[in-house]
Amino acid sequence: MLDRMDELAPLFGISLYETLVMVIVSLVIATIIGIPLGVLLVVTRPNHLYPNKWIFQLLNTIVNIIRSLPFIILMLAIIPFTELIVGTSIGIRGAIVPLIVYIAPYIARLVETAFLEVNYGIIEAYRGMGASRFQIVIRIMLREARPGILLCMTIALIGLIGATAMAGVIGAGGLGDLALRYGYQQWDLPVMFGTVIILIVLVQIIQSLGNYFAKKLKMSA
Amino acid sequence: MIELKNISKTFHDRKTKVDALKNINIEINEGEIFGIIGFSGAGKSTLLRIINLLEEPTSGEVSINGRNLLTLKERELRNVRKKIGIIFQQFHLLSSYNVFDNVAEILRMNGVSKQEINKKVKDLLLLVGLEDKANQYPANLSGGQKQRVGIARALAMDPDILLCDEATSALDPKTTDSILKLLLDINKKLGLTIVLITHEMDVIKKVCDRVAVMEKGEIVEQGTVLDIFSNPVQETTNHFVGNVYENMITEEMLSALRGDDPSYILRLAFRGDSALDPVLSEVASSYSVTSNIVHGSITYLKGTPLGILFVHLSGDADKLKQAISYLEEKVYRVEVIREISGKPKEVLV
Ligand SMILES: Nc1ncnc2c1ncn2[C@@H]1O[C@H](COP(=O)(O)OP(=O)(O)OP(=O)(O)O)[C@@H](O)[C@H]1O
Ligand SMILES: [Mg+2]
Numbered sequence: 001m002l003d004r005m006d007e008l009a010p011l012f013g014i015s016l017y018e019t020l021v022m023v024i025v026s027l028v029i030a031t032i033i034g035i036p037l038g039v040l041l042v043v044t045r046p047n048h049l050y051p052n053k054w055i056f057q058l059l060n061t062i063v064n065i066i067r068s069l070p071f072i073i074l075m076l077a078i079i080p081f082t083e084l085i086v087g088t089s090i091g092i093r094g095a096i097v098p099l100i101v102y103i104a105p106y107i108a109r110l111v112e113t114a115f116l117e118v119n120y121g122i123i124e125a126y127r128g129m130g131a132s133r134f135q136i137v138i139r140i141m142l143r144e145a146r147p148g149i150l151l152c153m154t155i156a157l158i159g160l161i162g163a164t165a166m167a168g169v170i171g172a173g174g175l176g177d178l179a180l181r182y183g184y185q186q187w188d189l190p191v192m193f194g195t196v197i198i199l200i201v202l203v204q205i206i207q208s209l210g211n212y213f214a215k216k217l218k219m220s221a
Numbered sequence: 222m223i224e225l226k227n228i229s230k231t232f233h234d235r236k237t238k239v240d241a242l243k244n245i246n247i248e249i250n251e252g253e254i255f256g257i258i259g260f261s262g263a264g265k266s267t268l269l270r271i272i273n274l275l276e277e278p279t280s281g282e283v284s285i286n287g288r289n290l291l292t293l294k295e296r297e298l299r300n301v302r303k304k305i306g307i308i309f310q311q312f313h314l315l316s317s318y319n320v321f322d323n324v325a326e327i328l329r330m331n332g333v334s335k336q337e338i339n340k341k342v343k344d345l346l347l348l349v350g351l352e353d354k355a356n357q358y359p360a361n362l363s364g365g366q367k368q369r370v371g372i373a374r375a376l377a378m379d380p381d382i383l384l385c386d387e388a389t390s391a392l393d394p395k396t397t398d399s400i401l402k403l404l405l406d407i408n409k410k411l412g413l414t415i416v417l418i419t420h421e422m423d424v425i426k427k428v429c430d431r432v433a434v435m436e437k438g439e440i441v442e443q444g445t446v447l448d449i450f451s452n453p454v455q456e457t458t459n460h461f462v463g464n465v466y467e468n469m470i471t472e473e474m475l476s477a478l479r480g481d482d483p484s485y486i487l488r489l490a491f492r493g494d495s496a497l498d499p500v501l502s503e504v505a506s507s508y509s510v511t512s513n514i515v516h517g518s519i520t521y522l523k524g525t526p527l528g529i530l531f532v533h534l535s536g537d538a539d540k541l542k543q544a545i546s547y548l549e550e551k552v553y554r555v556e557v558i559r560e561i562s563g564k565p566k567e568v569l570v
Binding site: 217 | 273299309311313315317318330375377
């Protein structure tokens, strides 16, 4: 494997870069969609700040439907939608749309859980002191749920890396694509193992960072 | 002044219907400490939460200083709520904020300037005795300290009313006393009206001016703490007051006390330090009746002693009646709790 270093290093480098681009772009956009969605899944519950049966049921159903589809199927199923949004269904751009659609509901569910862990008594305390419902969501609930949200972002990120690898199927590039082309189609074991090792290291780093910061947030808590 | 008129609250679960409050009427005066006592599930928390409309009544009227809160828009209601502090048994502090920020956050939400917040929070922490804990997080505080933070936070907006939901129930007796002292202190210093609910009569005794006794969603008795203690009427009240004479006056005692003449067991309540001895001996000599103290105790209500004596009085039937009306004049409260008939006369054949 070492003797092929010159040949493989740029290959791994580019693939890692492509993976990171896909992961980061889709994570950022999915977070922007997922956190408000998770908040809505909590506050529209009966007896919560903005009880609304219809919105809650609607969002809950959508999230459940998407969450029940494996990424590979979801990706293929929404090709027309992807083409509508970014004009193509292949390559990195074609992969980012399904990645967002896949991971945003996932983030929403995790954020929902983190939010539900905020003691309702705290919300009542601030409601009783005349805080507005919006202030409570933004300044109290989001803040109190921070360690939980950070941990769920970690989980989402790891899930996302898994999904990017599958996006290799539509020629999205990245580590998945590398493993598929060299590892699977040409049975190039060094490339296969290299990919595996990079993925393991990546996930380890993310998980450790996530745990570290969540702990730090909790310590100050 | 807080006025609750014909308040009822029914909770509907999927199948069951709970009448948590039934036609409650309460008036709470400005500057007083009003207690609500009752067993678990009596509806105390629900009632307290109705005062600031955290819970909406199914029917009835809630007004503060003559304003009916139920007619207010959300914005107006929020302004009213800013002047009503609330503290809880479980404190409900923000775990991710330190003590300073826990108190400061509600001020920030209301756009108070930084300097003002600094000054206000410092003053409040001084008031509750936590001036050296500003940078601590709630997780590192004792229960009593947490409640002090809760109190400081509740006072941040300079409220006129403070609602306390079992504020001392999670604390040990010594800490409870120190928190109660703090509540008395701020009631006096700031002229704050305090409504507190509890299941401990001790709390009522130590701080309240008036009290309502709740049972199964209803108020069964209300009045000044002195009245409730010197003359509890309802069974629940008697239970809370610890006035269970069935336990103190046994059948054996009654038969031992039975003499030739009819006699009475009276319950006398006397206030302050007014000595009872002279009165009893006076009665004994002027009406030629015999008096015996069967049981006695002293309770302190907001620091003022209230004595309760159970006295057995026997003698001539007419004289007894006179003696009792004399006592009724001289003693704060007199209640005949038992009449013991005389032994049947032996008939000689
Ligand atoms: N949100 C709710 N939904 C349904 N039932 C409720 C709700 N809140 C209270 N109840 C019921 O109303 C009754 C009164 O409850 P509440 O909490 O006011 O009692 P409490 O006197 O404060 O009791 P505790 O001393 O245990 O706190 C109880 O039977 C309770 O189960
Ligand atoms: Mg309660």
